[in-house]
Structure formats: C-alpha cells, structure tokens
Amino acid sequence: MTHLNRRTVNDLREIFLEGKDLLKVYGPTTAVNHLDINVYQGEVLALVGGNGAGKSTLTKILSGVISSDSGSIKILGEEINLNKYTPATARSKGIRVVHQELSLCKNLTVYENFYIEQYQRFQKGNPKWRDEAREMARQALDRVFPDHGIDVGAGLATLSIAQQQMVEIARATSDPDVKMMVLDEPTSSLPARQTEQLQDYIKKSAREQKIAYIYISHRLKEIMFLADYIYIMQNGAQKYQCPIGETDEDDIVERMGDGAVEKKAGIFLAPELNKNTRVSFHDYSSKHLKNVTKEMYGGEIVAITGLEGNGQLELIQEIFYQAKKKRPGLQISGKVAYVAGDRKKEGIFPLGSIKDNMIVSKIADSALFKPISMGNVDQAVTHWNQRLKTKCASTDDLITMLSGGNQQKVLIGRALAVDADIILLDDPTRGVDIGTKLELYEVFREAAKAGKLVIWKTSDDAELEYCTRLLVMNNGTIAGEFSHEEFDHSSMLKVAFRNNKEKADNLEKRKAKTPRLYLFSLISMLVLYMVCGFMSPSIFSKFGVELLAVGFAPFVFAALAQTFIIGLGHIDLGVGAFMGLVNVICATILDQSTGLGLLCLAGLIIAYSCMGLVIYLRDVPPIIVTLGMSFVWTGIAYVLQDVPGGHVPEWMVHIFNFNNPILQGVLVWLVLFIVAAIFIYRSRYGTALRGFGNNENAMRNSGWSKAKAYWTTYMIAGTFAAMGGIAQSVITGASDVNASATYTMLTVAAVIIGGGYFSGGVVTHIGAVFGGISLTMISVLLGLLKVSTDYTATIQGLVLIIILSLRLIRKEKLQ
Structure with a gap:
C-alpha cells in the first residue's frame, strides 16, 4: 500500500x-x-x-x-x-500535541495553563493578560466541550482527572x-x-x-x-x-499481533460462587462513601463505574485499606491486592528494576527479617512476565525503560504474584493496546475461574461486557446494579447522572471553604505576638514593633530568597553563608572602596545565579551544588575577615536605615521587596517559573527555556539574599561571618510553615514572611520566659510539626 x-x-x-x-x-x-x-x-x-x-x-x-x-x-x-x-x-x-501523560501544571489555575501553552499570543506589557487568558480558556472549552462546567479560575489540582484531560485537549485547540x-x-x-x-x-x-x-x-x-x-x-x-x-x-x-491474538467475547461465568472469598458492605459509610450495602464473592468480576468522582475509586481503596482492620459494616475474607490507576504517581518505583517492582508486594507480605530466596523471586518474575507477555530485554532493567503498557503489566503481575484472593483494579487497561487488553481480560477470567474476586473500576464502557455484573456509583453510594445479561448503556447513564448537580454544588461549597496556604502561619504569628505582648506590653508600642521588625528583617529577606528556590523544586543549603559573605564585603571592601565593593556585590549575585546554570548544564542535584557553594561563601568570608568587626559605610546606613515618621528605612526596603516578590510570582514570567516548579517537562514541551528559568530564579533569589546581607550589615554596623549561619534551615522551615511544599511549585511569599516572623517570635517568647536559648531550635521544630499537622488535618476535612 x-x-x-x-x-x-x-x-x-x-x-x-x-x-x-x-x-x-x-x-x-x-x-x-x-x-x-x-x-x-x-x-x-x-x-x-x-x-x-x-x-x-x-x-x-x-x-x-x-x-x-x-x-x-x-x-x-x-x-x-x-x-x-x-x-x-x-x-x-x-503543530500541537496532547500527550498521554498530561502536560499540565497542577499548581496553576486553568487559565494560567492556557497562558503557559499560548504565551506567544499575548502582547508584552499587557496588564490585562489574565483577563485575556481567562477568555481564551472559556472559549476553547466551550468550543470543544459544551456545558463542561469547569471554572477557568479554579486551581487545576481541584479538578477531576477527566476535567484535567478536557483542559489539556481544549488548550491544544486554542491556537487559531x-x-x-x-x-x-x-x-x-x-x-x-x-x-x-x-x-x-x-x-x-x-x-x-x-x-x-x-x-x-x-x-x-x-x-x-x-x-x-x-x-x-x-x-x-x-x-x-x-x-x-x-x-x-x-x-x-x-x-x-501477527495473528497471535485471538479476540474473545463474553466472560467466564462461574457455575457457583466461592463464598469463602467475600467483600460485604452493610450500611457502610466513610468520608467518601454513604450507606453502601452490597456483597461480592469469589468467582465474580464486578465492574465499578459511574461519572468521574462519584466514589468508584474510594470504594476499591476502602476495601484495600480496611482489609486487615475490623471496621463495622465492612467484612473482608481473603488476601487483597491492589493495582493503582496512576502508574506513574502511585504504581511504579521509577528507580527500581522490573524485577524489584514486580516482587515488592510479595516481599512485603513475608516476615520482616525473613531471608529472601532469589531463586523463588526469579521464578515468580519469569512466570508472570511470560504469562503477561511483558516485553523487556532483562528484568534487571529499570522499569522506566518499558513502555506504559508494559509497565502496567508489571503492576498487574505484582498483584497476581502475591496470590491474592481479592484483586482490586483501578482502570488497569488505560493506555494499553488492544492486544494487551485482550490478554489481560483473559487473565482476569482465569482469576475468576480460580475462585478469586476481581473488582474492576473501569472508564471504558466496552469493557463492561467482560464483567459478571456492574455496580453504578452516584454521589458516594451504589445507585444501581446490572447483571451481565441485563446491562443497558442508556439505563446505566441515567443512574450515573441522577442528582449529580447536588454533588457538584457541594463540591463547590467545599472548595469555597479551602483556606489560604498562609492561614496557619498567620494565625501562629498573631498568637505568638499577642502572648509576647501580654508578657511585655511595650511590644505593642510603635517602638516595640519597630524593634522586633528590624530584628527579623534580615531573616525575612532570606526566607523570601528561599521561597523562590523551593518554588522551583530546589533547596538552597547555602543562603545563610551567602548572606554572611555579603555582610563581610559590606563592612570591609565596600568601606574601603565604594566602586570595588559594589562590583563585588554585583559579582556575588551573578555567581549565585550561575548555580542555576551549573545545575542545568551538568544535571547536578541542587542540594549538592548549594551545599558545596556554602563552603565557598564561608571560605571567602573568612579570608576577608576571620573575626567579627569592620565598619559599614555611613552612606549605606543612611540609604538603608534612615528614620522616618512611619517606618525605619530597613523596613521600607523590606516592604518593597515583599511587594516585588508577590508581583514577580504574579507576573507572566513568574507564572512560568511556578510552572517549572511543578511540571518541568510540560514547560519544556510548551517551548519555555529550562536554562533561562533556572538562571532567572537563582538571580532573583540571589538578589533577595544579598538584600538580607545588606540589612544585616546596616542594622549591626559591622560584620560577622556566622551571624546568619542558622538562617539556612530556618528559611526552609519558614517557607513550609507558610504553606509551601518541597515539590510541586506550591509556595507563597506572604506565607513565608509570616512563617519567618513566627519563628523569630519564638525566640522572643523564650527570652521573655527566661528559657535558655539552647532550647530555641527544639521548640521551633516542634512548632513546625504542630503547624504542619494542623494544616494536614484541615486538608483532610476538606477532601
């Protein structure tokens, strides 16, 4: 042809x-x-x-x-x-591409994801780019998916997988x-x-x-x-x-398949059920399930379907998580194995071999310190690789070397290798070719024939013909049931769509209650301030506030710098040492020669930004580069000044520490830089930087430069850290290499307390500010309580743990 x-x-x-x-x-x-x-x-x-x-x-x-x-x-x-x-x-x-693995940034809103893909269509300097991006997203979604019901201003992470897929597709079509x-x-x-x-x-x-x-x-x-x-x-x-x-x-x-795959229809129906293997719900309710009553037995393949987000996934996960517990209303007889639907996030161990990934559940099921028989391991892996026809050169290869479908076979082999009685499947054939699907259908048939219970969440209606019966989920409960012979597609859809408007309204109400990321850091800061104020009322005075603020200003600058780095998914283990070097230069070289001193400070910021390029060009982990540079910064500082001292130029003190009726100069600069940090992250390119922190591959596929993003982020962070060193200098009037040595890990804590995460590009600058102030207030409180400073780090750590725990509890309640 x-x-x-x-x-x-x-x-x-x-x-x-x-x-x-x-x-x-x-x-x-x-x-x-x-x-x-x-x-x-x-x-x-x-x-x-x-x-x-x-x-x-x-x-x-x-x-x-x-x-x-x-x-x-x-x-x-x-x-x-x-x-x-x-x-x-x-x-x-x-040319536009909709990849199988979604190339979206979950830390951005829907319309921001449209901007990331179509940034070249927006005029530079246009202050209304967000409004234009919202309109672009709305029009594209309306054009491809009428009545989609997606709020383009919502965070992508709040959408279901199906809605995210709709966003991905509509985004690709938005380019005229x-x-x-x-x-x-x-x-x-x-x-x-x-x-x-x-x-x-x-x-x-x-x-x-x-x-x-x-x-x-x-x-x-x-x-x-x-x-x-x-x-x-x-x-x-x-x-x-x-x-x-x-x-x-x-x-x-x-x-x-070279004619090797024979298409099979229908499903093996066991002549009698294996009632020794059973899952029994009786008026069972949980966070996502409501009054579920149903029994399932060995010998069945039970399909779980319904509109996305109506409890299908929660039903099979509840069986898995409660398998070894005795929770009222749920009885489980038999060993349970689970095949995750999101193989990339929940299924595979990307740094492990094919063998390790397949056998991990079998090993976990054995005694804690029982020796592993590698002969039995190899035998089990070989058996299931051959049975599932997994294409691989060697089982010692990394699992990431396999195609997506073959990775899925490994996960299914993992569940079958433990000889489970109840097999839970979360859309196991998603993205798998038809030949492999037919092979898997036959494997599931064999499992049912052997008396096992297969519970199969599926999004492909064509697969329902391979199941003995079908349960339709709606709003967290089983709203309908069809046998294999009675199944009717239109009737199933009617059951699935019933009362879903009420569910959507409830979901929107829950989202509306979602707190700002910095809420807990704000509350902790206010509580600590009020406690300190009641113990020492002078803290409530203007002088007291300024005294506190001047004290935490250098640390807040450092926290803002760390926020940009963590927002990229990195950690800087040298920010405190960098500030110490800036402090030394201000009190030595700058005092002796203004021009040379300013040149050195500019050179330091450029050197700091070059860390981003080293990380990019040599693919060295950021933690190694920044840790190594921390010794470089400290070493140079000790060469310039091995003991505290020096003198900061009067002109710098005047510029950065002037007095005025409202705020001292350092605080004015701090406020300006806080506003600048927020503006940067809200800007067009700041949006792109946040995208890199969440999904680097998606950003590169959209045409953004990884090298530029790394260099820019480290340049911005270096500028903020340098300002912290300058603030330290003008406040003290001298320098000390170790004055900011403790800032490094404390800035990480401030970012996390302020609502940030170590990965995913989720940070907030105002939250980092509140978190930094909270950590500083702990030191003030301990001083008022006359507690030794030896306990400061311990108590700061406990506060961090408490705040994170409260944040996670709040997050669980909102889900």
Missing part, C-alpha cells in the same frame, strides 16, 4: 508533514526504525500498534520533543533542520494557527459524553479548517469512527497502512 492511494480520497488534500527514514535508537532498543510517514491536511490519521511499538517516540520526533538520529522531516514542503527542531519550532509551524494536532490517547480519562463531543470537534475541524490529526488510541471503535487512514506500527517500523474503509477491527487486531 503506497501513500499515493490516499490522494484518491480527496484530491484537494496536500501533504502537511512528510517524514522519511526516521531512526531513533536508545542503547540496544530501536524505538523508531527507518520509518516513512505522511500526514495530509484535513486528514485524521490513526496511528496504532502494540505497547512499545514506537508510537509515542514517533510523535515526539514529529513534534520536536526529541530529535531523530537520522532521516528528514518536511512541513508543507519545507525541509526542517532536525538539529534545531524543538517544540517551539514545531508550534511555530502549527494550529495546522496539525497529535492526540495521544485523548479519551482515556474522558466520560462517554465528552468523548462524543471531542469526536464531533475533530471531524468538524478537519473538514472545515483542514486541520491534520494524528490520532493514537487503543479504542478501535473510535478509530473506525474517526479515522480516514490507518497506520500500524510494530517494533518501531511501519507494518501496514491503508484507508480506513479497507479494514475492520478484527483485521487491525490481527495485523497488530
């Missing part, structure tokens, strides 16, 4: 993208093997193949995410320089200049209604706007409905291609 056959479908179509002799090799694996592919304008090209066939690698090459080792790509007849072909270049040519779109398993998390809406949009946009589509899916019914042409890959190479009218589902399955 040649590409020329496709021109007969519509003579008006022209080739948009032409790839020739594309090759990509990873060590011993040839992911794309001298492959040719054409994509025509206005055509929906279905790209199918088994897991590990090379589909994702091919689309990454075509979209500039990775470069091919050889071959050529032409876009609208123009030869592309593959050495300079990046996601930004691909976007400039009109899009000419080709790659959709990798776009409906894997979408409900039936939104799947139909997406299909309608694809057909309409391909027909009217001549947008080309590469559509990757293992749902063959979607392929047959949508595609104009099908392209089958195997082992990184083209295996077969033809117009969609010249094939059918059975033919596709046979060609994908």
Whole structure:
C-alpha cells in the first residue's frame, strides 16, 4: 500500500508533514526504525500498534520533543533542520500535541495553563493578560466541550482527572494557527459524553479548517469512527497502512499481533460462587462513601463505574485499606491486592528494576527479617512476565525503560504474584493496546475461574461486557446494579447522572471553604505576638514593633530568597553563608572602596545565579551544588575577615536605615521587596517559573527555556539574599561571618510553615514572611520566659510539626 492511494480520497488534500527514514535508537532498543510517514491536511490519521511499538517516540520526533538520529522531516514542503527542531519550532509551524501523560501544571489555575501553552499570543506589557487568558480558556472549552462546567479560575489540582484531560485537549485547540494536532490517547480519562463531543470537534475541524490529526488510541471503535487512514506500527517500523474503509477491527487486531491474538467475547461465568472469598458492605459509610450495602464473592468480576468522582475509586481503596482492620459494616475474607490507576504517581518505583517492582508486594507480605530466596523471586518474575507477555530485554532493567503498557503489566503481575484472593483494579487497561487488553481480560477470567474476586473500576464502557455484573456509583453510594445479561448503556447513564448537580454544588461549597496556604502561619504569628505582648506590653508600642521588625528583617529577606528556590523544586543549603559573605564585603571592601565593593556585590549575585546554570548544564542535584557553594561563601568570608568587626559605610546606613515618621528605612526596603516578590510570582514570567516548579517537562514541551528559568530564579533569589546581607550589615554596623549561619534551615522551615511544599511549585511569599516572623517570635517568647536559648531550635521544630499537622488535618476535612 503506497501513500499515493490516499490522494484518491480527496484530491484537494496536500501533504502537511512528510517524514522519511526516521531512526531513533536508545542503547540496544530501536524505538523508531527507518520509518516513512505522511500526514495530509484535513486528514485524521490513526496511528496504532502494540505497547512499545514506537508510537509515542514517533510523535515526539514529529513534534520536536526529541530529535531523530537520522532521516528528514518536511512541513508543507519545507525541509526542517532536525538539529534545531524543538517544540517551539514545531508550534511555530502549527503543530500541537496532547500527550498521554498530561502536560499540565497542577499548581496553576486553568487559565494560567492556557497562558503557559499560548504565551506567544499575548502582547508584552499587557496588564490585562489574565483577563485575556481567562477568555481564551472559556472559549476553547466551550468550543470543544459544551456545558463542561469547569471554572477557568479554579486551581487545576481541584479538578477531576477527566476535567484535567478536557483542559489539556481544549488548550491544544486554542491556537487559531494550529495546522496539525497529535492526540495521544485523548479519551482515556474522558466520560462517554465528552468523548462524543471531542469526536464531533475533530471531524468538524478537519473538514472545515483542514486541520491534520494524528490520532493514537487503543479504542478501535473510535478509530473506525474517526479515522480516514490507518497506520500500524510494530517494533518501531511501519507494518501496514491503508484507508480506513479497507479494514475492520478484527483485521487491525490481527495485523497488530501477527495473528497471535485471538479476540474473545463474553466472560467466564462461574457455575457457583466461592463464598469463602467475600467483600460485604452493610450500611457502610466513610468520608467518601454513604450507606453502601452490597456483597461480592469469589468467582465474580464486578465492574465499578459511574461519572468521574462519584466514589468508584474510594470504594476499591476502602476495601484495600480496611482489609486487615475490623471496621463495622465492612467484612473482608481473603488476601487483597491492589493495582493503582496512576502508574506513574502511585504504581511504579521509577528507580527500581522490573524485577524489584514486580516482587515488592510479595516481599512485603513475608516476615520482616525473613531471608529472601532469589531463586523463588526469579521464578515468580519469569512466570508472570511470560504469562503477561511483558516485553523487556532483562528484568534487571529499570522499569522506566518499558513502555506504559508494559509497565502496567508489571503492576498487574505484582498483584497476581502475591496470590491474592481479592484483586482490586483501578482502570488497569488505560493506555494499553488492544492486544494487551485482550490478554489481560483473559487473565482476569482465569482469576475468576480460580475462585478469586476481581473488582474492576473501569472508564471504558466496552469493557463492561467482560464483567459478571456492574455496580453504578452516584454521589458516594451504589445507585444501581446490572447483571451481565441485563446491562443497558442508556439505563446505566441515567443512574450515573441522577442528582449529580447536588454533588457538584457541594463540591463547590467545599472548595469555597479551602483556606489560604498562609492561614496557619498567620494565625501562629498573631498568637505568638499577642502572648509576647501580654508578657511585655511595650511590644505593642510603635517602638516595640519597630524593634522586633528590624530584628527579623534580615531573616525575612532570606526566607523570601528561599521561597523562590523551593518554588522551583530546589533547596538552597547555602543562603545563610551567602548572606554572611555579603555582610563581610559590606563592612570591609565596600568601606574601603565604594566602586570595588559594589562590583563585588554585583559579582556575588551573578555567581549565585550561575548555580542555576551549573545545575542545568551538568544535571547536578541542587542540594549538592548549594551545599558545596556554602563552603565557598564561608571560605571567602573568612579570608576577608576571620573575626567579627569592620565598619559599614555611613552612606549605606543612611540609604538603608534612615528614620522616618512611619517606618525605619530597613523596613521600607523590606516592604518593597515583599511587594516585588508577590508581583514577580504574579507576573507572566513568574507564572512560568511556578510552572517549572511543578511540571518541568510540560514547560519544556510548551517551548519555555529550562536554562533561562533556572538562571532567572537563582538571580532573583540571589538578589533577595544579598538584600538580607545588606540589612544585616546596616542594622549591626559591622560584620560577622556566622551571624546568619542558622538562617539556612530556618528559611526552609519558614517557607513550609507558610504553606509551601518541597515539590510541586506550591509556595507563597506572604506565607513565608509570616512563617519567618513566627519563628523569630519564638525566640522572643523564650527570652521573655527566661528559657535558655539552647532550647530555641527544639521548640521551633516542634512548632513546625504542630503547624504542619494542623494544616494536614484541615486538608483532610476538606477532601
């Protein structure tokens, strides 16, 4: 079959993208093997193949995410320089990608995620960019998913997986200049209604706007409905291609699997139930479940379905977590194993081998100090790898070297290897090819035939035919039940949609009650201040407030600096030492030569920013770079001044520590820098920096520079830390290398107390300020209580633990 056959479908179509002799090799694996592919304008090209066939690698090459080792790509007849072909270049040519793994930043709002993807469409310096981004997000979502019900101002993390998938898809369509779109398993998390809406949009946009589509899916019914042409890959190479009218589902399955996969229908129905294996709910309620009453037995495959977020996942997780407990209303007979749905976040151990990932549950099930028989381990791993047909060169390879579908096989093998009686499945076939799906269906049938109970949460209605009965969840309870013979799709949807408006309203009320991240740090600061004030009323006076504020100012500058670093997902273990060096330079070199001193301070900030480049260029963990530089900063400071002393220039004291009727100079500078920090994070590029802290790969795929982000973040943090050193200098009038030595770990504590997290790009500058003041107030309180300063660090640590515990308790109540 040649590409020329496709021109007969519509003579008006022209080739948009032409790839020739594309090759990509990873060590011993040839992911794309001298492959040719054409994509025509206005055509929906279905790209199918088994897991590990090379589909994702091919689309990454075509979209500039990775470069091919050889071959050529032409876009609208123009030869592309593959050495300079990046996601930004691909976007400039009109190519957009919806990846299988969502490339969104969960710490940003919905509209901010749209801005991240379409930043080039916003005018620089436009103060109304947020309003424009909101409107762009609303229009795109309305266009693809009418009646989507998504608040574009909501944090992405508050949305369900299905809603996040809708945002990802709509975001890709929001560019009016899009000419080709790659959709990798776009409906894997979408409900039936939104799947139909997406299909309608694809057909309409391909027909009217001549947008080309590469559509990757293992749902063959979607392929047959949508595609104009099908392209089958195997082992990184083209295996077969033809117009969609010249094939059918059975033919596709046979060609994908060399005829080795036999399509099976129906499900083995056990002649009698195994009542020794049982899950029994009786009027059972929990945080997410309400008055559930149902019994399930060995020999069954019970499907759990319903609209996203109605308790399906919570039901199977409740069985798993309560398996070894005796909670009223829930009885479980038999050993339980669980296959997580989010294999990347909850399933695999990315630094572990395939063998380690498969056997970890079996080892955990044995006695604590019992020796491990490697012979038995190898035997179990080999058995389940062969049974599940996991494609791998060696079980000692990292699990991340496998395709997504093969990783899923490893997780299923992990559950089966422990010989569990009850197997809980969270959408186990999501993103898995049809051949693998059929193999897994047969494995589940065998488990039921052996008397095991399989409880299967699924989002694919086509899988319901493989289950003995179906339970429909609605608002945390089982609202309906269908046997295999009685199942009716429309009746199931009616049960699933019933009263969901009430659930949505309750969810919005809970979200409205979600506190600001800095709430607990604010409360702790106020409580500590009031206690100190009652013990020493002068603290409430203007003089007392200024005295306290001047004392904590240098530390707050340091905390603001650390906030930027932690916001990037890093930690600076040298910020205190850096401030000490700044302090020394201010009291020595700057006092002797203004020009040289200022040059040294500027050079220090530049040197600090270069840490970001070192981390980026050499891929060295930030903790190592910053820890190493802390010794450099301290060493230089001791060379300049080995004992406390020196003198800070009068002009610097006047600039940074002047008196006025409202605030002292240092506090004025502090307020200005707090406002600046908040403004930076609220700015367009500050939004991008927050995105890097949450999902670096997504930002790079959207065309943002990782090197620039690292350098900019460390430059900003260095400036704030330098201001902290200057504040320390003008307050004391001299220098001490060790004056700020304790600040490093305390700044980390201040950021976390203020609502930040060590990863995920979630920080708040105002919270870090409150957290820093709270930690400082603890020292004041201990002084008033005449407690030795030896206990300061211990009590500060206890306060940190208490605040974090209260924050987590509050978070649990809101879920």
